Amino acid sequence: QEVKVGIILGFTGPLESITPGMGGSAELALKEVNDSGLFLDGQTLVPVRADSTCIDNAAATAAAERLVTTENVAAIMGADCSGVTIGIVNNVAVPNGVVMVSPSATSPALTDIEDNDYFFRTAPSDARQGEVLTEVIRSYDIDSVAVSYTNNDYGKGFSDSFVAAFEAAGGTVTIAAPHDDGKGDYSAEVGALAAAGGDVLVVLGYVDQGGVGIIRSAVDTGAFDRFALGDGMYGQSLIDAMGDSIEGTIGVIPGAEGEGSAKFAEAAKAAGLDPTSSYTGESYDAAALIALAMQKAGSTDRTAIRDAMLEVANAPGEQIIAADLAKGLQILKDGGDIDYVGATNVELIGPGEAAGTYREYIIENGEFKTVQYR
Amino acid sequence: MSNRERIIYLYGAMAILLVAVGVFQSWTLSLTILNLCLISAIMSLGVNMQWGYAGLFNVGIMGFAALGGLAGVIVSMPPIPGAWSAGGVGIGLSLLALVGTVGIAVFVRGRTSGSVRTLATLAIAVIGYFVIRRFFDPAVSAIESFDAARTGYLGGLGMPIIFSWLVGGVFAAGAAWLVGKIALGLRADYLAIATLGISEIIIAFMRNEEWLTRGVKNVSGLPRPVAYEVQLQQAQWFVDLSTRLGIDPISFSSIYVRLSYALLFAVVLIVLMWLAEKALNSPWGRMMRAIRDNRDAAEAMGKDVTGRHLQIFVLGSAVVGIAGAMLTTLDGQFTPGQYNPLRFTFLIWVMVIVGGSGNNWGAVLGGFLIWFIWVEAEPVGGWLMSVITAGMEPTNPVRLHLADAAPYMRPLLMGVILLVVLRFAPRGLIPERSAMAARK
Amino acid sequence: MSFLIGEAMTGGYGGADILHSCTIAVEKGEIAVIVGPNGAGKSTAMKAMFGMLSLRQGRVMLGDRDITALSPQDRVKAGMGFVPQTSNVFVTMSVQENLEMGAYIRQDDFSDTMAQVFDLFPILKEKRRQPAGELSGGQRQQVAVGRALMTRPSVLMLDEPTAGVSPIVMDELFDRILEVAATGIAILMVEQNARQALAIADRGYVLVQGSNRFTDTGEALLANPEVRASFLGG
Amino acid sequence: MIRVDDLHMHFGGIRAVDGASIEIAKGSITGLIGPNGAGKTTLFNVIAGHYKPSSGTVWLGDEDITGLTPHELFHKGLLRTFQIAHEFSTLTVRENLMMVPDRQPGESLVDVWLRPSKVRAREEEVRARADEVIEFLEISHVADEFAGNLSGGQKKLLELGRTMMVDAKIVFLDEVGAGVNRTLLNTLGDAIIRLNKERGYTFCMIEHDMDFIGRLCDPVIVMAEGKVLIEGSAEEVKADEQVIEAYLGRGLKNRPAKKSKGGSA
Amino acid sequence: MEGFLNALVVFANFVFIPGLAYGAQLALGALGVTLVFGILRFSNFAHGDLMAFGTMITILVTWWLIGMGVTLGPLPTALLALPVGIIGAVAMALLIDRLVFRFYRKQKSAGIVFVMASVGVMFVLNGIVRLIIGPNDQRFADGERFLVTVRGFREYTGLAEGLAIRLPVAITVIVAVIVVVALFWFLQYSRTGKAMRAYSDNEDLALLSGINPDKVVMVTWIIAAALATIAGVLYGLDKSFRPFTYFQLLLPIFAAAIVGGIGQPLGAIAGGFVVAFSEVTLTYAYKRVLEYLGFQPEGLVQLLSTEYKFAISFVILVLVLLIRPTGIFKGRVL
Numbered sequence A: 001q002e003v004k005v006g007i008i009l010g011f012t013g014p015l016e017s018i019t020p021g022m023g024g025s026a027e028l029a030l031k032e033v034n035d036s037g038l039f040l041d042g043q044t045l046v047p048v049r050a051d052s053t054c055i056d057n058a059a060a061t062a063a064a065e066r067l068v069t070t071e072n073v074a075a076i077m078g079a080d081c082s083g084v085t086i087g088i089v090n091n092v093a094v095p096n097g098v099v100m101v102s103p104s105a106t107s108p109a110l111t112d113i114e115d116n117d118y119f120f121r122t123a124p125s126d127a128r129q130g131e132v133l134t135e136v137i138r139s140y141d142i143d144s145v146a147v148s149y150t151n152n153d154y155g156k157g158f159s160d161s162f163v164a165a166f167e168a169a170g171g172t173v174t175i176a177a178p179h180d181d182g183k184g185d186y187s188a189e190v191g192a193l194a195a196a197g198g199d200v201l202v203v204l205g206y207v208d209q210g211g212v213g214i215i216r217s218a219v220d221t222g223a224f225d226r227f228a229l230g231d232g233m234y235g236q237s238l239i240d241a242m243g244d245s246i247e248g249t250i251g252v253i254p255g256a257e258g259e260g261s262a263k264f265a266e267a268a269k270a271a272g273l274d275p276t277s278s279y280t281g282e283s284y285d286a287a288a289l290i291a292l293a294m295q296k297a298g299s300t301d302r303t304a305i306r307d308a309m310l311e312v313a314n315a316p317g318e319q320i321i322a323a324d325l326a327k328g329l330q331i332l333k334d335g336g337d338i339d340y341v342g343a344t345n346v347e348l349i350g351p352g353e354a355a356g357t358y359r360e361y362i363i364e365n366g367e368f369k370t371v372q373y374r
Numbered sequence B: 001m002s003n004r005e006r007i008i009y010l011y012g013a014m015a016i017l018l019v020a021v022g023v024f025q026s027w028t029l030s031l032t033i034l035n036l037c038l039i040s041a042i043m044s045l046g047v048n049m050q051w052g053y054a055g056l057f058n059v060g061i062m063g064f065a066a067l068g069g070l071a072g073v074i075v076s077m078p079p080i081p082g083a084w085s086a087g088g089v090g091i092g093l094s095l096l097a098l099v100g101t102v103g104i105a106v107f108v109r110g111r112t113s114g115s116v117r118t119l120a121t122l123a124i125a126v127i128g129y130f131v132i133r134r135f136f137d138p139a140v141s142a143i144e145s146f147d148a149a150r151t152g153y154l155g156g157l158g159m160p161i162i163f164s165w166l167v168g169g170v171f172a173a174g175a176a177w178l179v180g181k182i183a184l185g186l187r188a189d190y191l192a193i194a195t196l197g198i199s200e201i202i203i204a205f206m207r208n209e210e211w212l213t214r215g216v217k218n219v220s221g222l223p224r225p226v227a228y229e230v231q232l233q234q235a236q237w238f239v240d241l242s243t244r245l246g247i248d249p250i251s252f253s254s255i256y257v258r259l260s261y262a263l264l265f266a267v268v269l270i271v272l273m274w275l276a277e278k279a280l281n282s283p284w285g286r287m288m289r290a291i292r293d294n295r296d297a298a299e300a301m302g303k304d305v306t307g308r309h310l311q312i313f314v315l316g317s318a319v320v321g322i323a324g325a326m327l328t329t330l331d332g333q334f335t336p337g338q339y340n341p342l343r344f345t346f347l348i349w350v351m352v353i354v355g356g357s358g359n360n361w362g363a364v365l366g367g368f369l370i371w372f373i374w375v376e377a378e379p380v381g382g383w384l385m386s387v388i389t390a391g392m393e394p395t396n397p398v399r400l401h402l403a404d405a406a407p408y409m410r411p412l413l414m415g416v417i418l419l420v421v422l423r424f425a426p427r428g429l430i431p432e433r434s435a436m437a438a439r440k
Numbered sequence C: 001m002s003f004l005i006g007e008a009m010t011g012g013y014g015g016a017d018i019l020h021s022c023t024i025a026v027e028k029g030e031i032a033v034i035v036g037p038n039g040a041g042k043s044t045a046m047k048a049m050f051g052m053l054s055l056r057q058g059r060v061m062l063g064d065r066d067i068t069a070l071s072p073q074d075r076v077k078a079g080m081g082f083v084p085q086t087s088n089v090f091v092t093m094s095v096q097e098n099l100e101m102g103a104y105i106r107q108d109d110f111s112d113t114m115a116q117v118f119d120l121f122p123i124l125k126e127k128r129r130q131p132a133g134e135l136s137g138g139q140r141q142q143v144a145v146g147r148a149l150m151t152r153p154s155v156l157m158l159d160e161p162t163a164g165v166s167p168i169v170m171d172e173l174f175d176r177i178l179e180v181a182a183t184g185i186a187i188l189m190v191e192q193n194a195r196q197a198l199a200i201a202d203r204g205y206v207l208v209q210g211s212n213r214f215t216d217t218g219e220a221l222l223a224n225p226e227v228r229a230s231f232l233g234g
Numbered sequence D: 001m002i003r004v005d006d007l008h009m010h011f012g013g014i015r016a017v018d019g020a021s022i023e024i025a026k027g028s029i030t031g032l033i034g035p036n037g038a039g040k041t042t043l044f045n046v047i048a049g050h051y052k053p054s055s056g057t058v059w060l061g062d063e064d065i066t067g068l069t070p071h072e073l074f075h076k077g078l079l080r081t082f083q084i085a086h087e088f089s090t091l092t093v094r095e096n097l098m099m100v101p102d103r104q105p106g107e108s109l110v111d112v113w114l115r116p117s118k119v120r121a122r123e124e125e126v127r128a129r130a131d132e133v134i135e136f137l138e139i140s141h142v143a144d145e146f147a148g149n150l151s152g153g154q155k156k157l158l159e160l161g162r163t164m165m166v167d168a169k170i171v172f173l174d175e176v177g178a179g180v181n182r183t184l185l186n187t188l189g190d191a192i193i194r195l196n197k198e199r200g201y202t203f204c205m206i207e208h209d210m211d212f213i214g215r216l217c218d219p220v221i222v223m224a225e226g227k228v229l230i231e232g233s234a235e236e237v238k239a240d241e242q243v244i245e246a247y248l249g250r251g252l253k254n255r256p257a258k259k260s261k262g263g264s265a
Numbered sequence E: 001m002e003g004f005l006n007a008l009v010v011f012a013n014f015v016f017i018p019g020l021a022y023g024a025q026l027a028l029g030a031l032g033v034t035l036v037f038g039i040l041r042f043s044n045f046a047h048g049d050l051m052a053f054g055t056m057i058t059i060l061v062t063w064w065l066i067g068m069g070v071t072l073g074p075l076p077t078a079l080l081a082l083p084v085g086i087i088g089a090v091a092m093a094l095l096i097d098r099l100v101f102r103f104y105r106k107q108k109s110a111g112i113v114f115v116m117a118s119v120g121v122m123f124v125l126n127g128i129v130r131l132i133i134g135p136n137d138q139r140f141a142d143g144e145r146f147l148v149t150v151r152g153f154r155e156y157t158g159l160a161e162g163l164a165i166r167l168p169v170a171i172t173v174i175v176a177v178i179v180v181v182a183l184f185w186f187l188q189y190s191r192t193g194k195a196m197r198a199y200s201d202n203e204d205l206a207l208l209s210g211i212n213p214d215k216v217v218m219v220t221w222i223i224a225a226a227l228a229t230i231a232g233v234l235y236g237l238d239k240s241f242r243p244f245t246y247f248q249l250l251l252p253i254f255a256a257a258i259v260g261g262i263g264q265p266l267g268a269i270a271g272g273f274v275v276a277f278s279e280v281t282l283t284y285a286y287k288r289v290l291e292y293l294g295f296q297p298e299g300l301v302q303l304l305s306t307e308y309k310f311a312i313s314f315v316i317l318v319l320v321l322l323i324r325p326t327g328i329f330k331g332r333v334l
């Protein structure tokens, strides 16, 4: 029979333009599981979407409540923005004992939240990424940068960790100023950044939100011609938008050595999704993890899912990459053990935390070139 | 249909809606919605005081609600000793400096006059500004850098969060008094822009003054005025109770928690409602409506229009502030990012007008109904979409497109319902009494 | 069969009826005056004849055409002009623009008419550029009448045109109204300066609580002691 | 009682009041007449605190009341009516009157919430008084109608009625007569005289109906172009050439053509 | 001298031109709002989404045109598609009026009821636009992007600092000016324009003057919708099209309309620039400019951090209104 999985993301509101991709990827994973026919002796997973609005706690809680108590989902993939995620964890997931796997909530506050181990996330927390990005930028021996981050907990936390790391590494940050997503005009921000100066502009935002607005404005006014980007800024749409004016831009995204991400990219493209849009990989992994955990637990009991989570996500066991879920399901079916790597090289270090490796890229003649993995 | 009948029927209908949700979806959901309905009702009651009674055009509701929310943090969170020792002194000094500046300014203004006065005031202000910054900036950076990832702010007073409801009201009232002093007694659009501005400023402040509010990093884990589900689930008496009632402890625990919230909120609403009704139907209310109808005449008939405007503006905002604090309490966290005009200003306005401005019962009903729609529009919209696409075969591109677009049925539906209600009750569901009703 | 006639008009503003089978008529070139206590329904009767509230019974005839169903702006096109009792000027528009609006339906060149209005009310010429909202009460009244004259109507309906105008202006106004009437225009007006009005009226109506109490020539009504006592202030 | 010294009120270029000085004796009924646009209403508005004068001072007794707000003046017993009726349209006629009296306990929320009995008691008195006024103005049948729905004249009556709700020292009436039925106007005249004689109100009234002025007012002040033209008894004023020229006129030029068409009685 | 020129260029490039661009964009939006308010007497919250709607149609047509291989050379193809977009928006506006607002006009409802109805319309358009084109970023700008590029400017002048002028900005500014003058003239002097003002002043009296209210309303919506589309398209050409952003534009647009004097075409322009420039100038860090002028500031010399830009623009508005309570140009009461 059917097993429902909740997918709660901000389908309306400030992040509405990236959530369809995320939802799609998650459903892609579920579909893959269903098609394999191996899932819990022939049961099928049914995604149920709900709108977190990204900012309206009250509405998000109500939506989640609906998923859990009305739709009776076995687990939830989501939510996206940390604020609503925390709200849902506290008021819905934990009280009702439902596993929640967020693909994009990166706030440190989620690390030590009272979650009875029901909360997980596939997006690594920002602390690590700050260091990696520092390494990358320093490796081009650039020692003075200006930082523009999206004005929410993701951007803020990221910028904090980056600035700390970068200065520790002996570089100077001329200015670290926030930008609000979805605003009409960013000339004021860019004006300030330009005045502060710096060899490159580090943009820690979202590729189809304010981040790209900042870059466009910076390029137009000739304020900066070189950029370094955080994970949120990775995406084909960036190149489409800016063309060759951002040649030589460097950046990092969570991503694994090996073909995991590539495989996911193929699968996503095949399903008509843009694999490079923000958090698609993480979303796929989040959903996949849920399915695998069920398989491991051999049931759709909410608590059982929780307990199986870490085992399927981490070593020991056979490594399972994206678009290869059938294999994982099979192994689990035969009582084997797996270590899910997925699209973004997931590693859950204790509930609520994810460690990950990062892919360093540079934009050369209009496409992302992988430099190395860190 | 007389207003009394309307009240009975419409409130009855509203109750039925909520029960229906309980029956067809789930009781926890129904109660979750109810709690927000209660809070929204209080907000729209506050706005109704300003618009319905006195015709004050306040589009800064968001700001006052946010101030209430801030009170939640300041009252209930435990203080952060580290942060205090890092920058407490500095903040204290800068506050002193502020008070001092104002004090001196007032003193000087008292002694001087004319251009000298303005110049002196200006000079003092400028000097004061730098003195304050002198203490303020280092203190702030010290506080914000103290364990930035986890705290990085001063924390609160560690008192029960219930108190924050009162404090929230006071905060909002204070802000309202300030705005009123500047903006009231002038044109309607002037007040509109001023309130809009002040609310934007308040939000900007909360998003960026991390030393106080933790800014966009949000403050989560506010203490609750009621029990935690998880504890209940472990408490023996509770498990027994639920077994006796024959409900499984888990869902019963959430029902129990939400019920206790509902109780608290309902009490507040009832008290406010009683006060509001008494006020509106008294000579005071009569005077307010007179002022609303014709300022000049009211002024000529000896009513201190500006003073009264200030009074009602402060009162209404205080009520909104209380609601704001209650909302933060319910969320269990304070997220400055969530305050946006659509949700916290215009939606409230819709509640007031759809419910029936000038009529407390109407405003409250509006709060209930509109919030209900706001939440239920999503599942219904999705359902509609599935109905629409049901006919097409699964591979049909149109169907696929529409399936992805399902979330956008929500605003669509919200709008349509709103328009329909307004269409059939142009003066609001429970309008202000008509001439006929006035006849005794 | 009069030129403009409201026959047995019955109706109100949605609530209770204000008019009770009340009949008002005026001939081409004639001046008809309606008098009566406050709240008698005079203005209501005027509005009714101008199609600004719907009648439950009765009909309105212009010439020998039934115009009961016509909308106000169509009645304007049919040659009726109306000066309401209250809010009868465009306060945000200049005096001149107010007059131009009066001539809105006229396609021909109306500068001569405007000139006539200006020499009827010299003060308006002075204040042509000033927003009507800034005018004094009496000046507004003059603008209102001027606006109606601009339409060059075949029937001119005036609701208390002389309320608040100084005696001299009132006289000139009545003079002018006589001239206008002499050119064959039918004139129907409500007046509280009843004696002066009836003095120039060919026909007078006394309305009380929405129904005709007296109908007679101007002089006759002025002569009638009962009318004098209870409606014209002795 | 009221003294106005060399008052100027300018709106941009327009000199609405241009150096007017008048004196209103205690206990008098002073008439104020003049051509349209002479500055009468503006003068009222300045005295009643609606405009700040460009220059000049207004004295109440020997107190300088220039630039006080209307409600402060109200407390000093100075009332006024509006030429263009300012009713409270969503209040009933009765409520329009009942809201007037000053310092009603019911206007303080504390009393409303804590001392309802006190409030109720005062309400009764006020209501009683309101009903008297309504009776007197012959508008009982619309007492519970929204003031917005009144007829033009009824609104003017309401304007006057509001001033009768309190014991005023001095009342400024701006063309209460305009649009009021003459018979009723005479009754109003009687009332004004009675208030003046019995309660000792001082009145200052703008009117264009000379008979009415003649009956009530002494002295009569004539304004023109923002200045005081002359002042004197009604007869003197009526006889004055300037006044006739500027204001009264000489009656109709063309006599109505006598036609012997007559309606039926 | 050189230093001074550089300072000037920096200022122009980072403050003046951006301010000008944003200001003109806001102004065009504010024009529509102010017109609807001036004539129909309510603040139309659906304006932002009407902009989005008109722009959406223009975009679809643009894509089709490009698909057919039709372009305008250096100019963006969207300008070709614009008329279609306008027609679409006008049709939509008239439809909405017919279905929604007309009813309240007949009812003589209070202004606030219209406002709330417009909020309802806003939600609906919101949904429709996303249903059709989705919530994502859409770019439809082709042709030249720059009139003057930074590099080009440097090479030409040999100054250290560069200056960029974008083609869409130039178009926007020009269009804004033309439209305002035209609209002002139309309302002030044309017969229909006067009729519209008369209608907004006193509806009943307008009837008595033989003015046809339906025509007035129709004309108003036609102009408003056209303006909305033009504003939306020009904005989208310069930045990019995303429904949510268009909704977000609503607040600054309203601010501009009010501060300029609601109901005043010229005011809309003035208001737009006040808002834009207060945002940019107050949050700009003047370090570079001062350095070129020979000072050595140690800080960034930034009056306010950019977080406060939106808020501060409102403070400015309040200040302006304190000095001129009726707005820069004498507007009417909301």
Ligand SMILES: Nc1ncnc2c1ncn2[C@@H]1O[C@H](COP(=O)(O)OP(=O)(O)OP(=O)(O)O)[C@@H](O)[C@H]1O
Pocket (backbone or CB within 6 Å): C134, C135, C136, C137, C138, C139, C164, C165, D011, D014, D015, D016, D017, D034, D035, D036, D037, D038, D039, D040, D041, D042, D043, D083
């Ligand atoms: N707010 C204003 N702005 C500009 N001019 C004004 C204003 N109010 C009045 N005026 C001008 O001042 C002059 C005097 O106006 P006022 O209303 O005092 O006349 P009045 O004596 O009352 O005339 P009436 O007998 O017709 O009421 C008029 O010419 C009028 O146009």
Ligand SMILES: Nc1ncnc2c1ncn2[C@@H]1O[C@H](COP(=O)(O)OP(=O)(O)OP(=O)(O)O)[C@@H](O)[C@H]1O
Pocket (backbone or CB within 6 Å): C013, C015, C018, C036, C037, C038, C039, C040, C041, C042, C043, C044, C045, C085, D142, D145, D148, D149, D150, D151, D152, D153, D154, D179
């Ligand atoms: N808009 C309205 N709605 C309801 N009732 C109204 C409305 N306008 C007038 N009335 C009522 O209709 C009656 C007649 O009003 P109308 O204006 O015709 O009187 P009138 O004869 O013109 O008196 P006046 O001489 O004072 O102008 C009055 O009792 C009034 O209360």
Ligand SMILES: [Mg+2]
Pocket (backbone or CB within 6 Å): C042, C043, C044, C085, C159, C190, D151, D152, D153
């Ligand atoms: Mg009348």
Ligand SMILES: [Mg+2]
Pocket (backbone or CB within 6 Å): C136, C137, C138, D040, D041, D042, D083, D174
């Ligand atoms: Mg006057």
